[in-house]
Amino acid sequence: MTDITKCIKDLKQRFEDKVSTSASVLNQHGHDESWHLCAPPDAVLFAATSDDVVQCAKICSRYKVPIIPFGTGSSMEGNVNALFGGISIDTSQMNTILAINAADMDCEVEAGVTREQLNQYLRDQGLFFPVDPGANASLGGMAATRASGTTTVKYGSMRENVIGLEVVLADGTLINTGGRARKSSSGYDLTRLFVGSEGTLGIVTKLLLRLHPVPEMILAMSAHFPTIEAAVELTCEIMQAGLPVARVELLDELAIKAINNYSKTEFPLAPTLLFEFHGNSATVSEVADMVQELCDEYGANAVSRATSQEDRKRIWNARHNLAFAERTLRPGTETFVTDVAVPVSCLPAAISAAKADLKKIDLIAPLSGHVGDGNFHFVLLINREDPHEIELAEKFHDRLINNALRLGGTVSGEHGIGMGKIDHFNTEHGEAISVMRRIKHSLDPDGLLNPGKLFT
Amino acid sequence: MTDITKCIKDLKQRFEDKVSTSASVLNQHGHDESWHLCAPPDAVLFAATSDDVVQCAKICSRYKVPIIPFGTGSSMEGNVNALFGGISIDTSQMNTILAINAADMDCEVEAGVTREQLNQYLRDQGLFFPVDPGANASLGGMAATRASGTTTVKYGSMRENVIGLEVVLADGTLINTGGRARKSSSGYDLTRLFVGSEGTLGIVTKLLLRLHPVPEMILAMSAHFPTIEAAVELTCEIMQAGLPVARVELLDELAIKAINNYSKTEFPLAPTLLFEFHGNSATVSEVADMVQELCDEYGANAVSRATSQEDRKRIWNARHNLAFAERTLRPGTETFVTDVAVPVSCLPAAISAAKADLKKIDLIAPLSGHVGDGNFHFVLLINREDPHEIELAEKFHDRLINNALRLGGTVSGEHGIGMGKIDHFNTEHGEAISVMRRIKHSLDPDGLLNPGKLFT
Numbered sequence: 001m002t003d004i005t006k007c008i009k010d011l012k013q014r015f016e017d018k019v020s021t022s023a024s025v026l027n028q029h030g031h032d033e034s035w036h037l038c039a040p041p042d043a044v045l046f047a048a049t050s051d052d053v054v055q056c057a058k059i060c061s062r063y064k065v066p067i068i069p070f071g072t073g074s075s076m077e078g079n080v081n082a083l084f085g086g087i088s089i090d091t092s093q094m095n096t097i098l099a100i101n102a103a104d105m106d107c108e109v110e111a112g113v114t115r116e117q118l119n120q121y122l123r124d125q126g127l128f129f130p131v132d133p134g135a136n137a138s139l140g141g142m143a144a145t146r147a148s149g150t151t152t153v154k155y156g157s158m159r160e161n162v163i164g165l166e167v168v169l170a171d172g173t174l175i176n177t178g179g180r181a182r183k184s185s186s187g188y189d190l191t192r193l194f195v196g197s198e199g200t201l202g203i204v205t206k207l208l209l210r211l212h213p214v215p216e217m218i219l220a221m222s223a224h225f226p227t228i229e230a231a232v233e234l235t236c237e238i239m240q241a242g243l244p245v246a247r248v249e250l251l252d253e254l255a256i257k258a259i260n261n262y263s264k265t266e267f268p269l270a271p272t273l274l275f276e277f278h279g280n281s282a283t284v285s286e287v288a289d290m291v292q293e294l295c296d297e298y299g300a301n302a303v304s305r306a307t308s309q310e311d312r313k314r315i316w317n318a319r320h321n322l323a324f325a326e327r328t329l330r331p332g333t334e335t336f337v338t339d340v341a342v343p344v345s346c347l348p349a350a351i352s353a354a355k356a357d358l359k360k361i362d363l364i365a366p367l368s369g370h371v372g373d374g375n376f377h378f379v380l381l382i383n384r385e386d387p388h389e390i391e392l393a394e395k396f397h398d399r400l401i402n403n404a405l406r407l408g409g410t411v412s413g414e415h416g417i418g419m420g421k422i423d424h425f426n427t428e429h430g431e432a433i434s435v436m437r438r439i440k441h442s443l444d445p446d447g448l449l450n451p452g453k454l455f456t
Numbered sequence: 457m458t459d460i461t462k463c464i465k466d467l468k469q470r471f472e473d474k475v476s477t478s479a480s481v482l483n484q485h486g487h488d489e490s491w492h493l494c495a496p497p498d499a500v501l502f503a504a505t506s507d508d509v510v511q512c513a514k515i516c517s518r519y520k521v522p523i524i525p526f527g528t529g530s531s532m533e534g535n536v537n538a539l540f541g542g543i544s545i546d547t548s549q550m551n552t553i554l555a556i557n558a559a560d561m562d563c564e565v566e567a568g569v570t571r572e573q574l575n576q577y578l579r580d581q582g583l584f585f586p587v588d589p590g591a592n593a594s595l596g597g598m599a600a601t602r603a604s605g606t607t608t609v610k611y612g613s614m615r616e617n618v619i620g621l622e623v624v625l626a627d628g629t630l631i632n633t634g635g636r637a638r639k640s641s642s643g644y645d646l647t648r649l650f651v652g653s654e655g656t657l658g659i660v661t662k663l664l665l666r667l668h669p670v671p672e673m674i675l676a677m678s679a680h681f682p683t684i685e686a687a688v689e690l691t692c693e694i695m696q697a698g699l700p701v702a703r704v705e706l707l708d709e710l711a712i713k714a715i716n717n718y719s720k721t722e723f724p725l726a727p728t729l730l731f732e733f734h735g736n737s738a739t740v741s742e743v744a745d746m747v748q749e750l751c752d753e754y755g756a757n758a759v760s761r762a763t764s765q766e767d768r769k770r771i772w773n774a775r776h777n778l779a780f781a782e783r784t785l786r787p788g789t790e791t792f793v794t795d796v797a798v799p800v801s802c803l804p805a806a807i808s809a810a811k812a813d814l815k816k817i818d819l820i821a822p823l824s825g826h827v828g829d830g831n832f833h834f835v836l837l838i839n840r841e842d843p844h845e846i847e848l849a850e851k852f853h854d855r856l857i858n859n860a861l862r863l864g865g866t867v868s869g870e871h872g873i874g875m876g877k878i879d880h881f882n883t884e885h886g887e888a889i890s891v892m893r894r895i896k897h898s899l900d901p902d903g904l905l906n907p908g909k910l911f912t
Binding site: 101103104105106145146147148152153157159160169173174175176177179180181182183184185186187188189190192193195196197201213236240242282283339341342343344345373374375405408409410411412413414415416417421425428429430431432433434435436438439441442443454 | 557559560561562601602603604608609613615616625629630631632633635636637638639640641642643644645646648649651652653657669692696698738739795797798799800801829830831861864865866867868869870871872873877881884885886887888889890891892894895897898899910
């Protein structure tokens with residue numbers, strides 16, 4: 001028997017029908033939302049408890065079998081693909097909300113709890129969890145990729161909103177990385193080390209999260225601009241003025257067209273900013289008025305406001321379904337998603353250069369962006385069967401990234417590195433990669449945790 | 457020749473009079489503001505550039521000689537004491553402000569720039585750096601200890617305000633840990649790993665810092681309460697209501713007495729809260745009114761406001777000089793400083809228990825606290841020559857810490873672990889200590905960087 005066969009035998013003996021080797025389950029766990037080809041694991045464990053994860057890690061480490069943590073599979077860089085086979089640990093059944101501490105505005109959840117589940121649960125408590133990547137991702141997965149999204153401009157990303165983790169290491173050791181105090185100077189910040197480590201240092205099993213009070217008033221606003229430059233420059237001005245926006249999302253005409261197709265909305269076909277303002281009613285009105293005045297200065301037309309939950313929901317649902325909507329622009333293609341972030345003042349330069357560059361290649365590529373954070377996505381619709389298109393997309397991506405790095409930016413604003421951006425990751429960090437490698441080796445000497453991600 | 461002699465010879469050859477072995481310089485670099493006994497290094501290098509630090513690390517690593525980074529010596533847990541001799545690298549001459557990016561509200565500085573120097577420099581730009589531990593510490597040192605202080609309740613600590621670092625590793629490798637984008641999902645969060653690592657993983661040589669706009673209006677307010685419980689419970693209520701305070705500082709009668717002694721202020725001798733509110737004038741007035749109303753409900757008297765810079769400065773200077781003021785309560789003694797932080801809702805329990813405990817021992821111990829963060833300091837004034845007093849203080853400290861941990865808190869809110877809290881650090885983190893040790897070993901296999909701190 002090979003090691004993997006022995007490993008699966010031991011797992012089945014211990015976990016019985018929590019272990020699946022059915023082809024459909026394996027295929028479902030071998031890919032995420034990205035264009036990267038499915039790489040199925042050899043088996044999937046549907047873990048129900050932290051101890052299940054501990055025992056699974058011990059068995060895998062005995063046979064030197066890879067372990068790939070799996071939340072909902074909504075990642076964007078092939079982060080869950082089982083490139084070297086092994087055991088995918090699916091945490092979706094670890095979905096208990098363990099504690100809500102309303103007085104201190106924090107909570108403890110199992111890793112498989114999704115952000116929508118948590119917010120549904122919090123509905124009557126005047127609190128919410130703000131990080132919103134669009135997909136209804138698991139909170140463990142969101143921690144692993146350091147997810148952010150539409151509200152990060154106000155509330156921060158998972159970096160700011162995870163205050164502690166329970167993590168299972170490669171050898172099955174279970175650790176806790178943080179307590180409930182608002183701050184601490186007690187040793188290395190393991191919480192932030194594991195946040196964003198993409199399952200390469202350990203498997204997140206529980207999270208302590210920061211919650212926020214539901215604002216007294218929420219106002220959404222859409223504004224449509226004559227040019228993309230106007231929309232981007234306005235964003236810079238708003239951010240530099242320190243105006244407290246809770247969301248500021250850029251969509252170009254193509255993205256709007258896709259959204260109108262898919263969500264049956266009727267946004268004017270123009271470069272668009274979608275805002276949201278959170279606060280008490282006086283502040284929200286004041287800020288919205290100031291932003292609207294600025295929109296007017298930048299030539300916006302059809303600025304419209306939405307305060308009812310229903311109207312706001314329609315706008316943000318349309319935005320959240322963008323990933324699906326974009327595919328309607330060229331049915332049957334795959335989406336090659338870029339994800340750079342630059343200092344906000346460099347957004348006009350970064351976006352203009354990319355737009356000009358795109359004109360030279362014949363690919364459809366709608367633009368969206370969490371522009372308050374300097375993060376934007378060109379989504380290239382490519383025919384995977386056409387090597388020329390793939391090459392065009394990859395070369396465009398290279399130029400986009402090199403420009404972002406030149407401007408002081410990063411290759412990944414929110415999707416992580418996964419299997420898709422390893423070369424660019426090396427370019428970005430230089431000698432610091434050796435530090436990451438040494439840390440990886442110190443915690444996972446056999447390279448069992450999500451191999452082929454971050455490092456080759 | 458011994459290794460240390462050879463090392464100093466090589467350093468002198470390379471750096472000439474940047475290297476000092478004079479007794480007074482060595483003694484000055486062998487201690488901080490804590491009660492821990494001076495442990496002088498064998499030599500001090502006054503580094504002028506990052507490359508000086510690189511070359512020094514290479515020479516020290518060749519002879520396996522300890523390296524202790526030194527900023528201004530204002531740390532509180534013996535963090536700079538050279539317990540095993542070696543070379544203290546003094547960064548005070550690395551004091552260039554390299555870049556201010558006003559548009560993106562960030563800046564780059566050398567590690568020896570102090571927070572007051574930076575704020576002085578920013579005075580005319582409408583920006584400031586908020587982290588305020590009281591002492592005019594170097595920003596490199598503040599990063600190393602993950603400093604926080606009076607404004608953290610609004611602006612966060614060094615954890616939130618350092619966005620990137622240049623760091624020299626034990627072997628002289630120089631790395632950069634972050635760029636200027638507001639967020640990134642590009643690999644392990646080395647910035648937050650080095651922030652708070654107390655010089656045990658590398659020597660900080662440059663910092664990228666987040667800046668904040670100077671608020672349109674700043675209002676300070678003092679309120680005096682019939683009991684310490686009233687002041688603490690009010691703090692909880694303010695925090696739970698989400699009222700935007702920029703500072704909320706607790707002082708008990710003893711601390712007030714010390715401040716009045718030292719700073720010639722005339723605060724009523726009562727448990728006191730010092731507030732500050734930042735924002736536009738409408739918001740600030742509104743919030744101050746709400747807080748004042750709550751103060752009245754909790755029986756406060758003599759609530760007074762200060763808006764002029766001069767009046768505010770008098771209040772905060774008095775608060776900042778507390779460390780010196782406390783010594784006037786019992787001249788000739790040393791200060792044994794405690795530093796736990798607990799979830800804010802647990803503050804009343806934590807402080808009441810400690811106050812009751814203190815009544816049983818015959819030591820003077822004024823109380824101050826950054827209570828908006830759940831962080832408070834009892835400062836025990838002890839006669840170092842009296843082993844009984846030291847034992848009383850240490851046992852009180854043990855009980856205080858055990859209670860804080862039981863409440864979900866941390867042994868160190870802001871001072872770090874240094875040489876002073878290693879046992880408690882182990883108690884707090886359990887198995888996670890092994891992860892910190894593995895990381896330490898992976899980056900500093902010979903244990904040259906600040907040995908005897910965090911780990912024994």
